[in-house]
Amino acid sequence: MLHKSTALALFTICLTVTHARPSGGSLYPRVAVDAVVAGNAAVAQAVPIDRTGWTVTADSYQPGNEPSNVLDGNTGTFWHTEYSPTNAALPHNLTIDLKALYWINGLSYLPRQDGSSNGNIGQHIIQLSADNSNWVTVATGTYLNDASLKQTLFASTHARYVRLTAQTEAQGAGNPWTKINLHDGSGKSSYSPPPTSLGQWGETIDFPIVPVAAVVLNTGKVLTWSSFEANSFSGGGGLTQTATYDPSTGIVSQRTVTNTGHDMFCPGLSIDASGRTVVTGGNNDLKTSIYNPASDAWVSAANMNITRGYQAQVTLFDGRIFVIGGSWSDGTASKGGKNGEIYNSTTNTWTELPGCPVAPMLTQDAQGVYRADNHGWLFGWKNGFVFQAGPSKAMNWYGMAGSGTQEAAGNRGDDADAMNGNAVMYDAVNGKILAIGGATSYQDTTATSNAHIITIGAPNTTATVTTIGSMVYARGFANSIVLPDGKVFIVGGQKYVEPFSDDTAVYYPEMWDPTTQKFTTLNPMYTPRTYHSVALLLPDGTVFSGGGGLCGTCTTNHFDAQIYSPPYLFNTDGSRATRPKITSASPTSIKVGGSIVVATDSAVTSFSLIRQGSATHSVDTDQRRIALTPTGSGTSYTVAVPSDPGIAIPGYWMLFALTSAGVPSLAQTILVTL
Incomplete structure (x- = not known):
């Protein structure tokens, strides 16, 4: 429990509103004290809200450290819950009355800054209310246990009251203080929530890590991880910070995986035939680690034969796993040559496939082979073959028989190399793949809005490629998710690809309809999802979209995810559709x-x-x-x-x-x- 100088200590409040709304292009919000960025990178006029008359209450406090301290703007004073003569037990909450209704879409929490982590908040709930009786949960999750600012953006909600509830400590107790920023609002009445006909962004989930990799488990939970640190990938190794989100409870649990000796940043990744998550290479570039949901345990598997990072990996028709590429692990001096190899989980062995050369799938990246064999778009297919759809404009077939085979499958229409674009098989029976976006080089170049339908049939034959109308936005570093109705949801990305930057971020998702072959712009999200972001379809038909960053103390780390409900979950009047069971x-x-x-x-x-x-x-x-x-x-x-x-x-x-x-x-x- 929160003990000795317990609780949610000092609040420093700054609320801002802006009358600017997107007028074309992307919306560029920034979590800041007194500004919101909107439109085409133009800074909107921020209007500070008068705090006169605001009040704050708490479930408990220690005399001398009253809740009212959170409104005095002094970081040297604070509120904390009672620790003498008794130690008040968790949970604890603090509620601020703004005295008027505002459109609120953000809260920032800064733990104590005196070097102690005692009392830092772990699991928490953020709720809003218009009347102090009916509360809407806008965010849940678990904060990272350090002194950095925690920022949570969520769907704009009309509210007068803001409540933060601490459910657990983050490995200790202490005196956190919280700063609330209200962004993307427009005063008391002029803001109109976006229509549900374009879907709806729901609760935000806070993570104690930047979720750079994510897997939907057969338990319905989402397993995520970063690197050896929660917010950085450089300088360590031998362990991985993970966090698991349970949609049924909203709880985010965390674990440090040390037993496999594997820093699983920038890996190959796939789910095997028994539902286990197989992770290869990355910062520890020969390692293989496997997570088994049935036992909730990580185990080591056999090392690969070839060092790899940023490689491509896919599960095959017979349950084996094929991997190719991955020169990132060797740095800029790499000579490449990361040809294919295959893993057999029954024998726990890796076998090189010299007949599956990586050379035919290289891009012409400005940084050379170090980048040219990264993040291949692979699809397991019939008769033990793998189809490589990109990111190189040249497509290929790889066969697994004997020492492996390779055959050209033609170019991806008139498309150029599309590094950090992606492809999704939206109709597996008919071999239909949607390929979108990307850029000619990994970074420092303009992304494309190109879109193509690739149709594959018999292995070792030329694929059929149809150029379709472009996406509304150019995107690199985006994610594409096929939905139950066959439509494809495209989220995040940048117009100009630049790792660890949110500049030119695209806030508006798009939906592609395979019947009309048209792209439709959807409701914007509240957090940029660019380099190192992830997205997955959940078993309830919603989409998990999160992460971005992992760059140490930079300002583009996003320790959160948000759930998107597609339009098919709503009636035309905006109410929730009745779902079949x-x-x-x-x-x-x-x-x-x-x-x-x-x-x-x-x-x-x-x-x-x-x-x-x-x-x-x-x-x-x-x-x-x-x-x-x-x-x-x-x-x-x-x-x-x-x-x-x-x-x-x-x-x-x-x-x-x-x-x-x-x-x-x-x-x-x-x-x-x-």
């Missing part, structure tokens, strides 16, 4: 080619399977969607899983039922086996 599915472990009998609580018209995803550095080689055509009617249906394991890659999938309006159910977890 899968009441039973049998079996939940099925071999390829088998059938699943599904019962629902109401009539549905279609089903889809989406493989659980893993994301880092704008790449997710696990996610893919299979559209399922049901037989049956009423509330009883049968769906068949494709018989080709190159389409239905073995592993855990999310089964969704959809209404005629495209409203998805919560997912039923299905294990596809050989």
